[in-house]
Amino acid sequence: MGRWAFMLGGLIVWAVHFIGVYGIVSIGDVVDRADAPAWRLAALAFTGACLAALAAHLIAAIRRLRTRDQGAASLRFMTEVAILGSALATVAVLWQAIPAVSRG
Amino acid sequence: MISETGFDPALYDRFPTRGARPRGELETLAAVWCGPRSFWQWITAINNNFVGVYYVGAAMLFFVLAGVLALLMRTQLAIPLNGLLPQETYNQLFTVHGTMMMFLFAVPAVEALGVLLLPQMLGARDLPFPRLSAYAFWAYLIGGLAFFSSIFFGLAPNGGWFMYPPLTSSTWSPGINADFWLLGIGFIEISAIAGAIEIIVGILRTRAPGMTLDKLPVFAWAMLIFAGMIIIAFPSVILATTLMELERALDWPFFDPARGGDPLLWQHLFWFFGHPEVYIIFLPAAGAMSTIVPAVARTPLVGHRLVVLAMLATGFISFGVWAHHMFTTGMPRISTGFFSAASAAVSIPAGVQVFSWIATIAAGRMRFSTPGLFALGSVIIFTMGGLTGVMVAMVPFDWQAHDTYFIVAHLHYVLIGGMVFPLFAAIYYWTPMVSRRALSERLGRWVFWLMFAGMHLAFLPMHLSGLMGMPRRVYTYLPGRDLELPNLVSSVGAFVFAAGVLVWVIDMARSFRPFGDRTAGNVHDGAGLEWLPAGLYSVRSIPVVTSLYPLWDQKELARDVEAGRYFLPRSATGERETIVTSTLNAEPQYLQILPRPSGWPIWGALFTAGFFLLLTVQAYWPSAVSGVLAIYCIMSWCWTLDRRPACGTADIGAGIEVPTYASGPTSHGWWAMVITLVVGGMVLAMSAFSYVFLWSRNPGVWLPPPPVTSLVTLLVLDAAAAGLAWAACRLQRRPGSHPATAATLMLVLAAASLAAAWALDLGAWRAAGPHPTVHAQGAMVHAFMAWQGLFVAVTVLMAVFAILRRIAGRLRPDLPTTADLIALFVVYTAGQGAFSGLLLRLFPGG
Numbered sequence: 001m002g003r004w005a006f007m008l009g010g011l012i013v014w015a016v017h018f019i020g021v022y023g024i025v026s027i028g029d030v031v032d033r034a035d036a037p038a039w040r041l042a043a044l045a046f047t048g049a050c051l052a053a054l055a056a057h058l059i060a061a062i063r064r065l066r067t068r069d070q071g072a073a074s075l076r077f078m079t080e081v082a083i084l085g086s087a088l089a090t091v092a093v094l095w096q097a098i099p100a101v102s103r104g
Numbered sequence: 105m106i107s108e109t110g111f112d113p114a115l116y117d118r119f120p121t122r123g124a125r126p127r128g129e130l131e132t133l134a135a136v137w138c139g140p141r142s143f144w145q146w147i148t149a150i151n152n153n154f155v156g157v158y159y160v161g162a163a164m165l166f167f168v169l170a171g172v173l174a175l176l177m178r179t180q181l182a183i184p185l186n187g188l189l190p191q192e193t194y195n196q197l198f199t200v201h202g203t204m205m206m207f208l209f210a211v212p213a214v215e216a217l218g219v220l221l222l223p224q225m226l227g228a229r230d231l232p233f234p235r236l237s238a239y240a241f242w243a244y245l246i247g248g249l250a251f252f253s254s255i256f257f258g259l260a261p262n263g264g265w266f267m268y269p270p271l272t273s274s275t276w277s278p279g280i281n282a283d284f285w286l287l288g289i290g291f292i293e294i295s296a297i298a299g300a301i302e303i304i305v306g307i308l309r310t311r312a313p314g315m316t317l318d319k320l321p322v323f324a325w326a327m328l329i330f331a332g333m334i335i336i337a338f339p340s341v342i343l344a345t346t347l348m349e350l351e352r353a354l355d356w357p358f359f360d361p362a363r364g365g366d367p368l369l370w371q372h373l374f375w376f377f378g379h380p381e382v383y384i385i386f387l388p389a390a391g392a393m394s395t396i397v398p399a400v401a402r403t404p405l406v407g408h409r410l411v412v413l414a415m416l417a418t419g420f421i422s423f424g425v426w427a428h429h430m431f432t433t434g435m436p437r438i439s440t441g442f443f444s445a446a447s448a449a450v451s452i453p454a455g456v457q458v459f460s461w462i463a464t465i466a467a468g469r470m471r472f473s474t475p476g477l478f479a480l481g482s483v484i485i486f487t488m489g490g491l492t493g494v495m496v497a498m499v500p501f502d503w504q505a506h507d508t509y510f511i512v513a514h515l516h517y518v519l520i521g522g523m524v525f526p527l528f529a530a531i532y533y534w535t536p537m538v539s540r541r542a543l544s545e546r547l548g549r550w551v552f553w554l555m556f557a558g559m560h561l562a563f564l565p566m567h568l569s570g571l572m573g574m575p576r577r578v579y580t581y582l583p584g585r586d587l588e589l590p591n592l593v594s595s596v597g598a599f600v601f602a603a604g605v606l607v608w609v610i611d612m613a614r615s616f617r618p619f620g621d622r623t624a625g626n627v628h629d630g631a632g633l634e635w636l637p638a639g640l641y642s643v644r645s646i647p648v649v650t651s652l653y654p655l656w657d658q659k660e661l662a663r664d665v666e667a668g669r670y671f672l673p674r675s676a677t678g679e680r681e682t683i684v685t686s687t688l689n690a691e692p693q694y695l696q697i698l699p700r701p702s703g704w705p706i707w708g709a710l711f712t713a714g715f716f717l718l719l720t721v722q723a724y725w726p727s728a729v730s731g732v733l734a735i736y737c738i739m740s741w742c743w744t745l746d747r748r749p750a751c752g753t754a755d756i757g758a759g760i761e762v763p764t765y766a767s768g769p770t771s772h773g774w775w776a777m778v779i780t781l782v783v784g785g786m787v788l789a790m791s792a793f794s795y796v797f798l799w800s801r802n803p804g805v806w807l808p809p810p811p812v813t814s815l816v817t818l819l820v821l822d823a824a825a826a827g828l829a830w831a832a833c834r835l836q837r838r839p840g841s842h843p844a845t846a847a848t849l850m851l852v853l854a855a856a857s858l859a860a861a862w863a864l865d866l867g868a869w870r871a872a873g874p875h876p877t878v879h880a881q882g883a884m885v886h887a888f889m890a891w892q893g894l895f896v897a898v899t900v901l902m903a904v905f906a907i908l909r910r911i912a913g914r915l916r917p918d919l920p921t922t923a924d925l926i927a928l929f930v931v932y933t934a935g936q937g938a939f940s941g942l943l944l945r946l947f948p949g950g
């Protein structure tokens with residue numbers, strides 16, 4: 001299970017980020033205004049945390065790829081997918097955070 | 105190479121074995137896997153070679169029937185103020201058309217394709233739960249036919265395929281039309297979930313040895329993600345339909361704003377399922393495309409890893425776009441911004457796949473055979489639909505186009521390009537695998553061009569009629585608004601498309617000859633294991649896979665497999681069996697004994713369908729009887745599970761011995777139970793979302809919960825149940841009859857503890873006051889109670905089952921699986937009860 005979670009780590013962070021920012025502004029909508037500065041900042045802070053997690057995951061995956069026995073085909077494949085997923089998720093999280101800084 | 109399970113990969117070097125196999129071995133294998141000989145045996149067949157064909161056939165039948173409804177609608181709309189169909193009938197037609205296409209055709213068709221293809225593609229003898237496949241198929245067929253038949257009695261649902269309240273509430277939709285949708289779809293989703301469990305366990309645990317994840321066929325990857333998405337998404341619609349039915353039947357106001365409910369809750373729940381549904385449909389079709397395109401282009405898929413990643417990414421992000429169907433509901437602007445961004449982001453993984461197909465076609469030598477044409481047509485149509493998808497992901501544009509024919513055009517481009525054309529490519533591509541004759545290339549080209557031209561004729565003008573302001577779901581329109589020409593062209597296009605489908609039906613009638621002794625074979629030069637020579641037992645021997653394209657790279661594979669020179673060249677135990685392998689490296693772990701055909705799954709499906717259908721027509725007592733009979737059939741079916749062959753181990757080839765029984769996390773049954781509980785967990789998670797959402801709509805008027813002391817009792821009883829179940833598992837494995845009896849008693853006590861916890865919790869809430877018909881808070885609390893009550897009832901049934909098995913001597917130390925699975929269920933139920941108790945009392949609190 002751990003290996004699957006590692007392979008999907010980047011995508012999981014992407015999903016958590018989406019749910020998180022949606023949840024943060026939804027709470028903001030109940031107690032104040034969804035687009036009030038405080039809630040925007042909270043969404044941005046959460047985005048920063050997710051980006052840090054993605055960076056850590058990406059570095060760990062790259063290290064694992066360098067040290068992994070080349071014969072373990074499944075593990076190598078999973079690590080490569082993890083790296084690609086983390087890279088994609090980094091772009092997606094940045095993209096996803098744009099509404100928090102836009103004036104819209 | 106690092107081993108995952110302790111299996112020595114050097115053992116693969118023993119294959120292919122040398123020398124001739126013993127005489128009579130193949131004949132015995134064929135006898136064990138023999139096909140049906142009587143009518144009843146055709147009905148009770150469980151082998152994927154039969155159920156898969158039945159399943160695809162039924163899905164295509166529903167496609168044709170729903171298509172006929174579409175033709176009626178297009179005839180009505182061909183000219184303004186046409187009087188062919190009354191308004192009410194038209195409402196029923198578009199509702200049934202959309203519902204059938206989405207629920208009875210699209211999802212089942214791709215699931216059916218998986219059931220049919222996966223065993224051969226993975227090198228398995230069959231999927232691990234063939235009776236579950238049969239149950240899923242019969243439940244789907246009976247439920248689907250009953251649903252479709254409702255239209256002949258004027259009882260068909262009429263609120264559109266997404267059934268928004270308040271239109272579908274009992275106030276505005278009296279009668280049982282909406283109930284047909286709610287109960288029928290809820291029931292059919294159970295069938296889809298059953299199929300998904302089968303597919304996940306099949307792909308992860310029954311692959312041919314050596315088929316590591318990097319060698320897993322891309323279609324299998326797609327089916328794995330597809331099935332995972334069903335497990336996550338479908339519980340949402342099951343919850344939504346249940347809440348709506350509870351509101352209609354018992355007046356629990358989940359969606360009534362006058363009593364604390366909110367119709368937007370339905371939209372959230374429905375689209376949390378509904379948008380992933382689009383990708384649930386698309387991904388297997390994309391997997392088929394990624395299999396067919398390399399075959400017709402005669403070159404490996406460009407960017408295999410990126411395509412797998414793209415499919416995984418699609419699976420994830422599809423759960424973050426549900427509210428883009430709700431841009432016009434008044435959500436906060438920043439929220440719509442997040443959903444708009446996510447919706448646009450989906451185009452990246454979709455684009456990766458499209459560019460991979462284009463690059464593969466460009467890199468190879470494309471054969472424009474019928475599958476090739478359909479694949480190419482799919483790329484064109486899907487890309488066009490994807491581009492309009494990016495347009496409607498932009499909030500200001502969506503405000504203009506929402507609920508117009510532009511959306512109708514967009515969704516048909518996406519679904520026909522993303523699913524229907526790939527499915528037809530798949531049918532033309534894989535028919536030679538199951539039929540004595542391939543389908544006609546000449547007719548196939550007619551099918552393609554008629555469908556391709558008809559599709560554009562029908563749906564391209566709808567973009568214009570939508571932009572000119574024609575709303576969807578209107579049964580007619582006024583003349584003089586420039587809508588006549590686009591509508592007439594659309595109607596002509598629909599009939600051209602239908603002509604293509606008709607030619608396909610003729611082609612099938614002329615050429616499709618399944619269930620024979622031989623097949624047309626690998627006419628498209630495919631690279632997957634499914635093209636190995638096969639019988640009802642799948643492949644003669646299960647190969648060691650060393651390549652992503654085994655038939656292209658392992659030149660002697662077909663000959664050696666057919667000569668029995670690989671794994672399991674015979675029936676090692678005299679039973680139907682398949683090798684269970686590890687999830688990552690596909691290392692052999694044990695030999696699973698597969699069941700023989702039986703009537704119990706079919707009877708179970710029939711009575712389950714009876715329960716739901718009789719409930720729909722408000723025949724409560726017959727429905728209850730049918731429900732009891734369904735439980736009896738399913739328990740009888742389960743009674744034959746958890747068997748251990750006389751031999752503890754078996755030689756699966758070249759002197760390699762594996763156990764013939766496994767329990768705990770190694771066993772396939774444990775995996776199926778865990779996935780089933782994930783479904784339960786998703787319903788719980790979506791219920792929690794619903795609870796918090798409804799509170800957020802009107803927080804001031806919620807009543808305080810019962811005193812915290814009742815929570816302590818609840819938690820203690822739930823913890824006791826979980827502890828007893830865990831201890832029962834440990835005790836069950838000790839030798840002797842006394843520990844087994846004690847373990848059984850502990851399971852019974854665990855069930856009793858859960859029942860007591862539930863009864864006390866319900867009593868506490870009833871005393872506290874929020875009545876289910878007065879306010880949404882009470883309704884939600886009682887919905888939680890009903891859900892937990894269902895699990896407690898199943899636990900009690902399991903306890904009775906355990907007692908009976910202990911009395912019959914089938915619950916003993918060497919057969920621990922039954923107790924393991926019951927314990928797993930009990931522990932989950934206890935956790936669910938504790939979670940519900942904590943949530944309902946502590947949020948929002950008193």
